[in-house]
Amino acid sequence: MSEVSRRDFLKSAGLVGVGAAVAGLAGCGSNTTSSNGSSEDASAVPYPVGVHEADVLVIGGGIAGCTAARRAMAKGASVIVVDKGLWGHSGTSGINWGHDTETNEWSDDDGSGTIAFWCMCHDGMPDQTFALALCQAVHKARPDATTEQVGSILERTPDNHPASLNAVAPFNGDHGCFPRYFAQSVKRLGAEIHDRTNILDVLLDEGGNVAGAVGLNLKTGEASVFRAKTVVMAMGSFAWISGWNGMSPYTIAGPENTGDGHRILIQKGLAMRDMEQEPFDNVQWTPIGIRQGMGSTGGAITNHTLLLNKNKERITTRIDTPPEGRYYGNAELMRLCVKTILDGDATENGGFYVDARNFADPTNNRYYRRCGENQMRALGYEMPDYVEVVPEQWETAGRPFNYSTTAETEIPGLFYAASGQGSWFGMAFFGAYGTGFMAGEGAADKAAELSAASAIPWDQVNGILGDAYSLLDAEPENGIRSTIVFRKIQEAYWSGLGPIRNEEGINATLAELDRIESEDIPKMFVPSKSKQMNSDWLRAIEAKSLITCARGVAQAALIRKETRGAHCRTDYPALDNVNWLKNTKVQLVDNAWVSEVVDIDDSIISKEILATIIPDFGIDITVKPN
Template sequence: CRKMSFLENLADEILITDILVVGSEGAGARAVLEASRHDLNIIVATKGVIGKSGATLTADADIDVDSRSCIELFGLPGDPNDSPEKFAEDMVKEAEYINNQDLVKIHCEEAPERVRELVDWGARIDKLTHAPGHTYPRGIWIPGTEFPRVLVKEIKKRDNIKVIDNFMVTDILLNDGRAAGACGIDINTGKFYVIKSKAVVLCTGGAMRIYPHTTAPEELTGDGLAMAYRAGAELIDMEFPMFLPYTLIKPDSLNGVDFSYLLSAYLETHALNRLGERYMKDWDPVRMERSTRDVNSIAAMVQVLDGKGSPNNGTYLSLRHLPKNLLEFSAEWFPSNIANWRYGGFNMKEFLPDLTQDALETAPASHFWNGGIKINEKCETNIPGLYAAGEGTGSIMGANRVSGNALTMTQVWGHRAGAFAAQYVKEAGDVAIDTDQVAEIKKSLFEPLNRDSGPNAVETRLELQQLAWMKVGVVRERKGLEEALSKLEEMAKDVEPKLAVKTKTRIYNREWIEAIQIKNIIQVMQLVAQASLAREESRGALYRRDFPKTDNVNWLKNITVQKDGDKTRLTITDVDLKYFKPARVIRDYGLKE
């Protein structure tokens, strides 16, 4: 009773629920819907506005299902020779064999039913596509805007779901080694909340916004990854942030827009360096620009680093070799969300040069987080009561994700997280809140508001983004990684704890939120750099210039990171090659078996 009274003095608001889901979009919405079927009270907290924020909304968007199921369930022109097993084999091969093959098997087997449910709820299918890395056509084209329309409609039907918009969950609460809820800030009011729950499900996405060039929305600053790390959760495969090639870099307003990448996916394009060379011949001479996105991105960045880039540190994407009438007709059969040169409601012809004459300047952009919180088949972490699903979880995508699998991941693993969290809550007893932990968290969150002077959060973030791009970006090497780690340690000790905000109001203070995010950005960057430094080879989305070979003799291994006091403990373990095995050879990066 005394503790509850103390807690009431600490928190502006206290909420009590059975399950807290952090993140409201593809994976989060699916977790909420499944958990709500079990007669439990659910709170879903989102950093933006449900249905209008997060990465799912921005998906282009194919969702992968084996081609035979595309025929049988949806009447699409798939290939009957495909199967969930063959889909799984492609996933493992393109992930360079370091994903958890049991999780991949579940992913591919459950995908058809999860997509069928989406369609039953009203999702509209456009067409079936065949993306690089897939042996068969598997990409059911359901634009990202369909997901929030359908999922939010279903959420509104459930009276045991409470949605909190514009809410930044900052820390997971623990008691006796169990998840006990979370703390956070209402961005609109600045109120400090404590949410008491028997289980927490993290569906917070990746950390793409640690980089200056990205396709991701503003919310994705690695909050879930960092708070899980601080709580003691294991993270895996953090060295594999994924970059999307051929995104626009000019004009500045279109930085990171992937319309140009979509052109490369549907038409035969030529990627050129400043010498006019089709440089992909040196990286994947068979597939060329049709290679997977990791190889395309790394090849482009190497051109820039070798002095063969465009004026704005990119490369050129050319369609000039295509006849004008072919190019004009192609826009009529493109998927609906890019048909007739329209994208996101804009006529792209107003922004692009004459593509029959000029090439586009493009560059890789941070696009997806392959690694993240380590989960098992029940979406459990190593912390009882803490679950995770979707992007920002590790073990499923390995070193590289094939196109369309991000959306499949949200539906398969969001569903599983909700189901198993609900099962846990029904069996678990109540858990108390550690008021000392709450007090410490609150003190840390409000310190930037209370300081009269100190480093500026916005300027600090820009500095961190440039450091990430140059030293922990598409192409990495020991010297740069060590320099980055040294700088990050300095910023963690001398900059982040001294941040101050000029505007002292709590109410919708974006500068304050920026300051809170800095700790998360620094911690995620440190984990990426540490894991990248440990892996002495190049594989999937990680390219080490000082170790340019893919080493299947010594490096068929996973790297797990976990907080150990003030240090990070790295554990390197052999991959369990349970169903699919690669040749035990050392080969040139980019060349597939």
């Protein structure tokens, strides 16, 4: 924030002249010495600010963040981890459902054999240079063995073997990774943990290098500045953006997943890749209160005979038998589901049936096998043989467009870790663990080269905190409660950017976002002025993230004029490997969106070869169910 706008804020908040007196509190920390250059010093900030410093700051405590923290600590770095939710239980990782794992750690090669499968699964879109580094990192990081060493016990089969069989294969799957054990490990290893702390923004020094981040302790409303040589952003998805189904959004993700990280990257001017990719799965329709996720049973994870249309016919018979030895990916299944809906073959509530008659069978994924038993014991609900499920978003795949092989973004010292492109085939674990490992290593290595963290840019801190506290203080006339504005953004997103998209619908969503921003946001207010765990205040802060992410998705969805991955356009229903082996690139430049499509990086596997191995169907399948 500029000096002028900072003064404007102080004036509007009635704080002019008060700043110096209050700011004395900021001097309590040991690292609040004034910075050089044009940055102001701590005494100019009219808020009590605690300052915390480490070599590496990791933002986010899920699989990606915990892996980054563990790797950075293993390399000798001191680490702070900040998480918005409850430590070990935050966001989507924090659901602790016993995550599926994917690994290539027993493969004969160092990961280079994995990349063809990876690119095929993700419809040819991975950045191959980065994807190779990712596959090599996972091979080195040994996620399955580490998962078990840290505490989870992965699935064993009725003949006592690990489900993965420790098999020598380019990809190998197992089930039952509980991120809570990684979180425990991070704490035991001595990371300084700040949970229930919402990062508002990342700080940059005058040279554009990362300097740290500023956040709010949600338990008290106090501000914290985190100063670090390098920063790993592992803030999860923005899947909480998706609609409203009566009691919570149409998403399997956690309430922390509001895209704060994506918003920060976009507002710092970074180009984003493939923002249109928004993977959906299916969840139980009733009991409404639980909405247990069980869509993957229909396609990807065990076999593909369980997901049925309204007539209880397999929807996967719409396409030919998949290539030998592979199952359907999550995005392919999503396209089949969308086509089923478009053909009028969906159930009464817009979804499908899952054949749950043999759910308890030991050959099924461990997570699904106790669904019926648990619902009976806890709720007295007898799960029917055929469970109705409806589409829900579970992940977002957009990520920084330019991303080094050490997981560094274009902002020097800012590393990024997320499931990213691993998500739309359903291999979120591989992406999150691998990028976490890469980012943790990269951030520790870079931090080791730097003699000191950059000075705290207090003018930025002041502006960021001013924005956040003014949202709490605002008393507009005819105010609209922040949670209501938040839900309007979710509904606007769902209407045009849900699983079924076309140009008209996307533009209608953009028009509604314009209206919300011009009419509703200025009236947004927080009824309670308590700084203590004020969820309305948090939603007011997060509304900006949701809108920014929605706009990014819309820009990318408009320019991908085909159906591919987890992006279904009714006006462009075909998957087109001749013209569309491309990535979308969207960027906010001088407050205006710039978007373009860019040829994929096919430096390892050529486009011609990719075109022969990618399952070639969009939502234009014509074969009807048997």
